[in-house]
Amino acid sequence: MGLKQDIEFIKDRFEEEENKKNKKTKKFRYPFGKKVGSAQKKKNYITLFRINENGSGVIKKVRIDEQTFIEEGIPRLAAAGYVINIKKNPWIILPSWSVEPFSAMDNYKKSLKDGTNTVGFKLLMNKMKLEAVNPKKQLGSMFKWILGLGLVGILLYAFISGGGA
Numbered sequence: 001m002g003l004k005q006d007i008e009f010i011k012d013r014f015e016e017e018e019n020k021k022n023k024k025t026k027k028f029r030y031p032f033g034k035k036v037g038s039a040q041k042k043k044n045y046i047t048l049f050r051i052n053e054n055g056s057g058v059i060k061k062v063r064i065d066e067q068t069f070i071e072e073g074i075p076r077l078a079a080a081g082y083v084i085n086i087k088k089n090p091w092i093i094l095p096s097w098s099v100e101p102f103s104a105m106d107n108y109k110k111s112l113k114d115g116t117n118t119v120g121f122k123l124l125m126n127k128m129k130l131e132a133v134n135p136k137k138q139l140g141s142m143f144k145w146i147l148g149l150g151l152v153g154i155l156l157y158a159f160i161s162g163g164g165a
Contacts, residue, residue, distance in 0.1 A: 010128060017125075036061060036089055046083060046090040053097060062092075074099065081105055 036045050044064040050071065051057050062069045064078045076094060082101040084091045093102040111117040 007132060010132060014125075014129060041090065046078070046092050048092050048094060050094045050096055072096070077101065 036047050040061070045061050046064060046069075047059060048062045048069070048071065049057055049059050062071065067077065067079050068075045069078050070076070071094065077100055078092060081103050082092050084093065084104055095102065108117075
């Protein structure tokens with residue numbers, strides 16, 4: 001690929017990213033009765049999102065007692081590392097096949113170790129955007145030459161004709 005094709009490809013990618021940002025997204029609304037209020041937070045209630053084996057999910061409120069809660073008759077862990085705050089509401093994401101809930105910090109560390117983290121890509125894209133080579137605008141420089149030649153022509157006419165006096 002040539003430099004022009006590379007630049008066009010990068011421009012297309014940036015336009016796609018900007019279009020994704022400009023689209024309006026629907027606001028998340030809690031299912032009726034599933035949001036944990038401030039009084040319930042003080043009593044150690046959280047919103048539980050349980051993911052079943054078939055991919056469906058169930059949202060409900062549960063109470064944490066001594067860093068555990070009971071779901072389907074099985075005690076599950078509920079330490080502080082498993083709680084995710086979404087819009088100031090405590091959540092735990094629980095796969096039904098595991099005793100241990102989803103941990104954002106463990107997943108982040110795993111992505112760093114596997115090399116699937118997006119932090120480096122964001123820095124690289126910003127660097128590429130700042131250093132993108134912009135093709136020179138031909139019309140702008142041509143306009144300056146025409147304007148300059150016009151002014152020189154007016155000055156020559158004024159000298160030749162005697163200044164109009």
